[in-house]
Amino acid sequence: MPLLRDLPSEVRALSGVAFMVALGFGLVAPALPLFASEFGVGKAAAGAVVSAFALMRLAMAPFVGRLVNAAGERLLVAAGIGIVAVSSALAGLSQSYWQLLVLRGVGGVGSIMFSVAAASLLVRVTPSHLRGRAQGVWAGSFLLGLVAGPAVGTVATFSLRLPFFLYAGTLVIAGLLALGALRHSVLAARQSNRSDPLPLADALRHRAYLAALAATFAGSFALVGARSAMVPLFVKDDLHRPAGWAYATFLVVSVVSGALLLPAGKVADTIGRRPVIVVGLSIGAVGFLVLPALPATAALLSAAVLIGVAAASDSVAPGAVMGDVVAGKGGTVVAVYQMAGDVGSVLGPVVTGWVADSAGYGSTFALCAAVCVLPVFAVLAAPETLQPHQPVPKVAVEDAARDAATDAT
Numbered sequence: 001m002p003l004l005r006d007l008p009s010e011v012r013a014l015s016g017v018a019f020m021v022a023l024g025f026g027l028v029a030p031a032l033p034l035f036a037s038e039f040g041v042g043k044a045a046a047g048a049v050v051s052a053f054a055l056m057r058l059a060m061a062p063f064v065g066r067l068v069n070a071a072g073e074r075l076l077v078a079a080g081i082g083i084v085a086v087s088s089a090l091a092g093l094s095q096s097y098w099q100l101l102v103l104r105g106v107g108g109v110g111s112i113m114f115s116v117a118a119a120s121l122l123v124r125v126t127p128s129h130l131r132g133r134a135q136g137v138w139a140g141s142f143l144l145g146l147v148a149g150p151a152v153g154t155v156a157t158f159s160l161r162l163p164f165f166l167y168a169g170t171l172v173i174a175g176l177l178a179l180g181a182l183r184h185s186v187l188a189a190r191q192s193n194r195s196d197p198l199p200l201a202d203a204l205r206h207r208a209y210l211a212a213l214a215a216t217f218a219g220s221f222a223l224v225g226a227r228s229a230m231v232p233l234f235v236k237d238d239l240h241r242p243a244g245w246a247y248a249t250f251l252v253v254s255v256v257s258g259a260l261l262l263p264a265g266k267v268a269d270t271i272g273r274r275p276v277i278v279v280g281l282s283i284g285a286v287g288f289l290v291l292p293a294l295p296a297t298a299a300l301l302s303a304a305v306l307i308g309v310a311a312a313s314d315s316v317a318p319g320a321v322m323g324d325v326v327a328g329k330g331g332t333v334v335a336v337y338q339m340a341g342d343v344g345s346v347l348g349p350v351v352t353g354w355v356a357d358s359a360g361y362g363s364t365f366a367l368c369a370a371v372c373v374l375p376v377f378a379v380l381a382a383p384e385t386l387q388p389h390q391p392v393p394k395v396a397v398e399d400a401a402r403d404a405a406t407d408a409t
Contacts, residue, residue: 007126007130007133007134007137008125008126008127008134010121010122010125011122011125011126011134011137011138012137013177013178014077014118014121014122014138014178015137015138015140015141016141016174016177017077017081017118017174017177017178018118018138018141018142018145019141019142019144019145020145020170020171020173020174020177021081021084021114021142021145021170021171021174022141022142022143022144022145022146022149023145023146023148023149023152023170024088024145024149024166024167024168024169024170024171024174025145025146025149025167026145026146026147026148026149026152027149027152027163027166027167027170028088028149028163028164028166028167029050029149031160031163031164032049032050032104033046033049033050034046034160035100035160035161035164036049036097036100036101038160039096039097039100040097041097045097048101049097049100049101049104050104051346052101052104052105052108053104053105053107053108053111054108054342054345054346055105055108055346056105056106056107056108056109056112057108057109057111057112057115057342058112058339058342058343058346060108060109060112060113061112061116061335061336061338061339061342062332062335062336062339064076064112064113064116064117064335065116065332065333065334065335065336066332067113068116068117068120068332068334068335069332073117073118073120073121073124074117074121074178074179075117076113076114076116076117077113077114077117077118077121077178078175078178078179079110079113080110080111080112080113080114080115080117081110081114081171081174081175081178082110082171082175083106083107083109083110083113084107084110084111084114084171085110085167085168085171085172085175086168087103087104087106087107087110088103088107088164088165088167088168088171089164089165089168090103091103091104091107091164092161092162092163092164092165092168093161112335112338115338116334116335116338119138119319119334119337119338120334122134122135122138122323123319123320123322123323123326123334124323124326126323128323128324129269130269131268131269131320131323131324132264132265132266132267132268132269132273132276132316132317132320133262133265133266133268133269133316134265135265135268135315135316135317135319135320135323136261136262136263136264136265136266136312136315136316137261137262137265139261139315139316140258140261140262143254143257143258143261144258146254147254147258152166198325198326198333199332200332200333200336203325203326203333203336206325206382207378207381207382207383208321208324208325208382208383209321209322209325209333209337210378210382211277211318211321211375211378211379211381211382212318212319212321212322212325212337213336213337213340214340214374214375214378214379215277215281215314215317215318215321215375215378215379216314216318216319216337216340216341216344217340217341217343217344217375218281218314218344218371218372218374218375219281219284219310219311219314219315219318219341219344219372220340220341220342220343220344220345220348221344221345221347221348221351221368221371222284222288222344222348222368222369222371222372223284223307223310223311223314223372224311224344224345224348225344225345225346225347225348225349225352226348226349226351226352226364226367226368226371227253227307227368228250228349229348229349229352229353230349230352230353230356230361230364230365230368231246231249231250231291231303232246233356233361234291234292234361234365235249235300237361238292238361239296239299239300241296245296245300248300249300249301249303249304250304252301252304252305252308253304253307253308253311254308255308256304256305256308256309256311256312257308257309257311257312257315258312259312260308260309260312260313261312261315261316263312264276264280264312264313264315264316264317265316265320268316268317268320269320273317273318273320273321273324274379274380274382276313276316276317277313277314277317277318277321277375277376277379278376278379278380279313280309280310280312280313280314280317281310281313281314281372281373281375281376282372282373282376283306283309283310283313284306284307284309284310284311284314284369284372285368285369285370285372285373286306286369287302287303287304287305287306287307287309287310288303288307288365288366288368288369288372289365289366289369290302290303290306291303291361291365292361292362292365310372318337319337322334322337351367352364352367352368355367
């Protein structure tokens with residue numbers, strides 16, 4: 001594929017790593033609450049095992065950003081994957097609920113180390129005129145892994161412990177791939193060989209960065225968290241349809257989003273980041289509004305398509321804006337960006353669940369639409385950090401890499 005050939009080799013390597021990591025996560029995720037319940041705990045405690053992973057990601061993100069600045073991305077990518085691999089294998093050997101809970105929390109620490117380091121490297125090695133497409137390839141690799149994981153996870157019918165060991169195996173492959181593919185990368189050198197990282201205080205003075213934070217929070221809150229939690233319940237409680245309808249809706253969202261990731265990235269690189277974010281989040285708001293307004297089949301199909309379009313846009317453009325602002329110098333700045341998404345993923349299901357209990361699904365989806373729309377004003381008010389860019393001549397990229405190699409030696 002010409003696009004992949006145009007991207008830096010580090011991006012192609014990270015995309016392969018992302019696929020293997022997501023494959024393992026998608027494999028173990030459905031088995032995790034079932035395995036926890038085998039220790040005789042209730043539904044809330046079983047859910048806490050899932051939350052422990054996300055909570056530790058959120059808690060450790062600021063510290064991981066400093067580690068990336070100090071040690072460099074390549075080391076943190078491999079170390080983070082290694083921690084998740086070991087903790088997953090040990091979780092499969094758990095003899096008590098508390099062992100499982102603690103080990104999943106440890107896995108969250110490794111997960112945020114990998115994701116912040118990989119995202120930081122991704123935005124640093126990619127030229128501005130390819131940054132949106134790089135985000136699309138990266139997000140698409142995760143999506144493919146998450147889709148393939150549950151299919152492989154049918155092994156859980158034999159043993160609920162087996163997925164944890166297979167997860168560890170996919171992570172070992174991912175870690176070896178990262179170490180090998182980035183071994184000779186000048187651009188993955190230690191931070192001491194590069195310019196100083198962008199201070200977080202400076203990034204927070206950029207309206208474009210604040211707009212990117214708002215956009216990724218909104219997408220994680222509504223398009224990921226609330227959609228994942230509320231749509232299945234809406235299908236069951238209000239539409240009185242079997243669970244298969246919810247699975248079909250999620251499949252349509254995934255297919256539409258996956259098909260549009262690369263086109264959305266190309267538009268973000270050639271036309272600009274702003275229109276991709278504004279149009280994408282606006283379409284997502286419409287998707288939530290049609291859910292309670294149309295007959296069941298039309299509502300689910302229309303909303304799934306619209307939310308899939310919004311999810312693709314929100315997966316590429318805000319990350320590209322963040323990369324434009326940090327200009328390859330922000331481990332901590334990248335960590336805070338990821339924290340905004342994690343906060344949205346944590347709050348989305350909880351807040352919308354409370355609204356659904358107290359005011360019904362119509363109010364819930366109206367809230368999701370409002371959350372999607374609000375960042376649009378911040379994006380419109382922010383300067384267009386990257387209008388369509390002229391491609392950087394290949395010789396200039398080669399000269400920059402050669403200069404960096406000279407500095408490193």
